[in-house]
Amino acid sequence: MNKMLKITLCILLLAQASACTMDDPTWVNPSRVEVHEEGYSDTFYTDALDNPTLRAIGVNYYRYGNGPMDVAVSYDSSVANSAAEASRQGKRIEKELRRQGVDNIRLSASQSAGERSSTKISFPALTAKPPQDCGLMPGYEDAQTSLPENAEGPRPGYGIGCTIETLMAKQIARPGDLLGRPGFETDADARRQHAVIWQRGYYSNKSNPPLQGESASDTK
Structure with a gap:
């Protein structure tokens, strides 16, 4: 009976040991910059939409635009701001x-009361943002030096690397590039890769000359 009891206890101990693990949740942030779709919308007096203003809108669309641009010009038939004038301005x-x-422009005219015409310009826009629940490390913008506590255990509430992702998101000029753009696909070029590995530049058949640096005897 004692022998069976010992065997049973050993089996229970082995079962408990198999449930243990040495894994520990990483302190490093595993997430990367995220791309979100939002919307750009602004209203201008039509006669104030000069070429420099439209150029600035075009640059904004180039960087963030992700779909058709809607341009709606208002008019009031009861005053000089007529439908014909709205069409001409549009x-x-x-x-x-x-x-x-x-x-990709969708032009329209809408009737609206008022002596001065206005134009609403809107389009879907992409923005780059840091991962969710990921911000700047303590002390980056203030004098705080301690990591925020985490209620789940000893792991700090700040994921290491979050600051890099946050700052990187602010520097991305065209968030859509992170999703890939049609027409920029490239296939692997084995010939070019072989030339680079063997130090022949990209497509040259001749090896690059050895780099010549100064030695201690050459300097005065």
Whole structure:
């Protein structure tokens, strides 16, 4: 009986030991910069939409645009701001925006009371943001030196590397590039890779000359 009891206890101990693990949750942030779709929308007086302003809108669209641009020009038939004038202004705005590289424009005119015409410009836009629940490390912007506590255990509430991802998100000029853009796909070029590995540049058949540096005897 004692022998069976010992065997049973050994089996229980082995079962408990197999449930143990040496793994520990990483302190390093595993997430990367995220791309979110939001919307750009602004309203201008139509006669104030000069070429420099439209150029700035075109640059903004180039960097963040992710779909058609809607341009809605208002008019009031009871005053000088007529539908014909709204159509003329809309074509002027469209022409300049296309000159700035905006090729997907949906132009419309809407009736609205008022002596002065206004134009609403809107389009879906992409923005780059740091991972969720990931910010700057303590002490980056203030004098704090201690890591925030984590209620789940000894792991700090700040993930190591979050600051890099946060700052990187602020520097991305075109968030859409992170998703890939049609027309920029490239296939692997084995010939080029072989030339680079063997120090022949990209496509040259001749080896690069050895680098010549100064020695201690050459310096005075």
